[in-house]
Amino acid sequence: MGKALRWCLVLTCLLVPLAGDGLEMNLKNYCESWRMNVELHNIREFQVVPEECTEYIGKYVTSTQYKVDSQRATEECLVYLSTSCNLKKDGFDAWIFDIDDTLLSTLPYYEDNLYGGRKLSVTSLEEWMKKGNAPALDHSLKLYNELKSRGVQILLVTSRKEHLRSATIDNLVKVGYYGWTKIIFRDPANELVSVKKYKSDVRKKIINDGYRIWGILGDQYSSIEGIPSPERAFKLPNPIYYVA
Amino acid sequence: MGKALRWCLVLTCLLVPLAGDGLEMNLKNYCESWRMNVELHNIREFQVVPEECTEYIGKYVTSTQYKVDSQRATEECLVYLSTSCNLKKDGFDAWIFDIDDTLLSTLPYYEDNLYGGRKLSVTSLEEWMKKGNAPALDHSLKLYNELKSRGVQILLVTSRKEHLRSATIDNLVKVGYYGWTKIIFRDPANELVSVKKYKSDVRKKIINDGYRIWGILGDQYSSIEGIPSPERAFKLPNPIYYVA
Numbered sequence A, B: 001m002g003k004a005l006r007w008c009l010v011l012t013c014l015l016v017p018l019a020g021d022g023l024e025m026n027l028k029n030y031c032e033s034w035r036m037n038v039e040l041h042n043i044r045e046f047q048v049v050p051e052e053c054t055e056y057i058g059k060y061v062t063s064t065q066y067k068v069d070s071q072r073a074t075e076e077c078l079v080y081l082s083t084s085c086n087l088k089k090d091g092f093d094a095w096i097f098d099i100d101d102t103l104l105s106t107l108p109y110y111e112d113n114l115y116g117g118r119k120l121s122v123t124s125l126e127e128w129m130k131k132g133n134a135p136a137l138d139h140s141l142k143l144y145n146e147l148k149s150r151g152v153q154i155l156l157v158t159s160r161k162e163h164l165r166s167a168t169i170d171n172l173v174k175v176g177y178y179g180w181t182k183i184i185f186r187d188p189a190n191e192l193v194s195v196k197k198y199k200s201d202v203r204k205k206i207i208n209d210g211y212r213i214w215g216i217l218g219d220q221y222s223s224i225e226g227i228p229s230p231e232r233a234f235k236l237p238n239p240i241y242y243v244a
Helices: A003-015 A027-039 A051-061 A063-082 A107-113 A122-130 A136-148 A163-177 A195-208 B002-013 B027-039 B051-061 B064-084 B107-111 B124-129 B138-149 B162-174 B194-210
Strands: A094-099 A152-161 A183-185 A212-218 A233-237 B095-096 B154-162 B182-184 B210-219 B232-235
Touching: A027 A051, A027 B027, A027 B064, A051 A063, A051 A107, A063 A136, A063 A212, A063 A233, A063 B027, A094 A136, A094 A195, A094 B154, A107 A122, A122 A163, A136 A152, A152 A163, A152 A195, A183 A195, A195 A212, B027 B051, B051 B064, B051 B107, B064 B138, B064 B210, B064 B232, B095 B138, B095 B194, B107 B124, B107 B194, B124 B162, B138 B154, B154 B162, B162 B182, B182 B194, B194 B210
Parallel strands: A094 A152, A094 A212, A152 A183, A212 A233, B095 B154, B095 B210, B154 B182, B210 B232
Antiparallel strands: none
């Protein structure tokens, strides 16, 4: 979209009520409703954050609010674990974590890419991942360690590919994640199926191996939806990209 | 909670970073994260809106933002319908709507009950429903009429009980909803099962009758989750109560 057209759109949103519906919508309302409907899973398969909302979304994901929202999600995992899980402690109580934007933050990468406003270059993202400098999501690290201390087996299921294995493990350990039971990377052979199907298939194998999946923490619906379901799934906010 | 304790909590939230986690959380952050995690379905089964957040939640549900968020959800239904549904137009293309806080707003009732901050009295809510004065949710009404005009059969599935049938129908028609194909109320005989199970069972019958459920619009996860699933489910925001 040209810069002139973009500003025209911005000004239209800011100044003029949307035709015909009687709502005095402004750009903030518009971008907030976009974000909310992404989290509600009403908006799916978006390729980029709408250009006029990249500033709004960038502010959110770098805000205290984003951290507090994420903290609350991880706290709810612990509430659930303490109130509703009858752990058997036989080595088969398990919890699944997604990696990107669940354990490790890709924000430093997206900061340089308009916070999701620029169409994703897998090559450049993987180049960045190979450096192994992704910071931890602090609240996830706390949850991870708390689960570990309660004897829950930690299973990491990522759509990162095998060739990123050693860089990913180095990165995880460097920021404080270790002692997991399994870490499963995506085999290039199954890249034709969706991430949702890949992650469901992995859960099937995990359950066949005898694990009870008490919960999943992920930032994408493709990490937590699909059959077989865990007992409970918890979703971290992530308005910067969509993985189907 | 006593008033003094409440204010103590409020002041603590406003002024003091939460111990040990380095986050400068304030009351707004706290209430917003509560709301967001309700919508993410991380917080479930809450009985009341936290006392210290009733003002925040009341402001949201009476705001332009709430309307814009709801509008976007209904717009996404139409995007989906126009891009991904191959309607057969044989009288069996169907869409399910929940009623309360999907077609009709219960906000006037909750306005008098601390916006979900007071524990629900089913008797007083049903008394209010019997008056038949619930206003329409404008964006849902638009979607409803648009679906009707495209020949989609409209199925209303509510957890309102049979004794509210005539008051509900009067109310719906009065605010502009008519021309539905089925309206299904809850039989007191099955009140022991969860709303989620009741609504899933209704969908099973609907599918057995030959309908293709293209979508559901509801404000509660119990209206849209469970097997059989529709092709797509759309969720309206609702932070004031939780129906399991």
